[in-house]
Amino acid sequence: MYQSACQAATTGSCVPGAGQQPDNERQSALIAQQPPTAPVEPDYSGFDIVKATQYGAIARVRELVESGWDVNQPDSETVTLLHWAAINNRRDIIRYFLEKGATVDAVGGELNATPLHWATRQGHLGAVVLLMAAGADPRIRDAEGCSCIHIAAQFAHTALVAYFIAKGVDPDLQDRGGMTALMWAAWKVCALDPVRLLLTLGANPAMVDYTHGNTALHWAILARNATAISTLVLKSKASLDVPNLRGETPLSMLESQTGAIWIGAKVMDRVKEAALTSQQRRSLLSKLRHDKRLRWWSMVACPFTAFYLAGIVFSVNTLYIIKFFLLGCLYAIFHTIGKALFDEHLMALLPLSVYLAPKAWFPFHVAD
Known part of the structure; x- marks a missing residue:
């Protein structure tokens, strides 16, 4: 009751909210007429070149490089600026460093890795594309012996694995x-x-x-x-x-x-x-x-089979070097069979089998 009376006295109307609507409309109109607030630019002026690279402050990076900073100057851990740009996927800065002559396959850090290794480990496809377009070699191994495709597989970066294979890895x-x-x-x-x-x-x-x-x-x-x-x-x-x-x-x-x-x-x-x-x-x-009878018959049959196959090889109309190669293969096969199946007792039958085998096959080859 008190609130209704106060509202009526203020707005001149007993209808709740009757005076609020025009006020709200006027406030909205005033807000719409105000110019948009410009975003506050962060101050990178105190950043050194490594920190500027990491944060993507390309204006500060340009300022420092134009004042004489060498883009290939490594830090105390032999890490170059291109490494820091690659691991943070700062593509504009990567392009700028490459334009300024950065060594694309510079090796640095604890793992003696290249910028391409660093970008691959983080899964930054955009950085990888830029570096490989500049000639980065994905086959270089780091201190752990891994190339980029191995790192991409370890960290489940499937798109990078596909990209490296598409590029010929x-x-x-x-x-x-x-x-x-x-x-x-x-x-x-x-x-x-x-x-x-x-x-x-x-x-x-x-x-x-x-x-x-x-x-x-x-x-x-x-x-x-x-x-x-x-x-x-x-x-x-x-x-x-x-x-x-x-x-x-x-x-x-x-x-x-x-x-x-x-x-x-x-x-x-x-x-x-x-x-x-x-x-x-x-x-x-x-x-x-373990079957003695089967082994015995195998021992007897081996020389006959070997001489038969050797006769076929000699009768083939081809180069002698190929014939000698085929004979060598035959020798390897029968030697392996003999070692695997035949003991000293069965090997005693070998001279007799060898003696009889040519006599058995000679008439057939003469007929041919």
């Missing part, structure tokens, strides 16, 4: 330890990409590193990276039978983890299928090694 390029981008992605990244991307662009899942002899699938299993394991096993059909330097195959590693929640059902079905195939293969080899 081999997807199977190995770092100092033999690791490929696919191995790093399988070891470090739990997302679908860049593993899927690398496989799509031709990365070889059978490559092994120098230190452990691991494939990408070995690394994915060690990291318990379910996404990478599924992609490698089901999409790329990566081999489960490649042993590393410790003799471990992906098949044996996955079999030892049967029932683990991080192994998908489809992957386990593939593992069981591969285990059955491997068991059948082992049973055939075991039969060959």
Whole structure:
């Protein structure tokens, strides 16, 4: 009641809000007539050139360079201005430094890395494009032995991985330890990409590193990276039978983890299928090694087969160097079979088999 009376006395009306609307309209009109407030420019005048580069203060950077600062002058950690511009994605400043003659592949910092390494580590595609357009080499290794494609894979910068491959970097390029981008992605990244991307662009899942002899699938299993394991096993059909330097195959590693929640059902079905195939293969080899009668007949037959194939090689109308190469292959094959299947007792039959084999095949070759 008191508020209504006061309002009526002030506005001259008993209708609530009757006097407020014109006032609000007048205030809005006055605000609209006022000129927009100009943004306050930050004061970079006290920045040194490194700080100005980091903050993107290109006017201050120009001022200092024009006053005589050398754009290739490194700091106490051998880091150049182009490194700082690259890691902060200051593209205008990158262009300016390059115009002023900055060394595009300057090496600096604790990892002896180039500006391209620094931009790659942060995932700055724009900076990477500028640096490579100026001639930056993505194959240079840092102190850890990694090239840019390896760093991009480690940090899941899929767009950069694709860009480097599009620019001619081999997807199977190995770092100092033999690791490929696919191995790093399988070891470090739990997302679908860049593993899927690398496989799509031709990365070889059978490559092994120098230190452990691991494939990408070995690394994915060690990291318990379910996404990478599924992609490698089901999409790329990566081999489960490649042993590393410790003799471990992906098949044996996955079999030892049967029932683990991080192994998908489809992957386990593939593992069981591969285990059955491997068991059948082992049973055939075991039969060959333990069946005395089969081994005896194999020993007798080997010289006959070898002489027959050698006769075919000699009768082929081709260069002698090719014939000698084929004969060498035949020797390697039969030598391996002999080492694997025949013991000293069976090898005693070899002279007799060798003696009879030419006599058996000679009439046929004469007839030919």
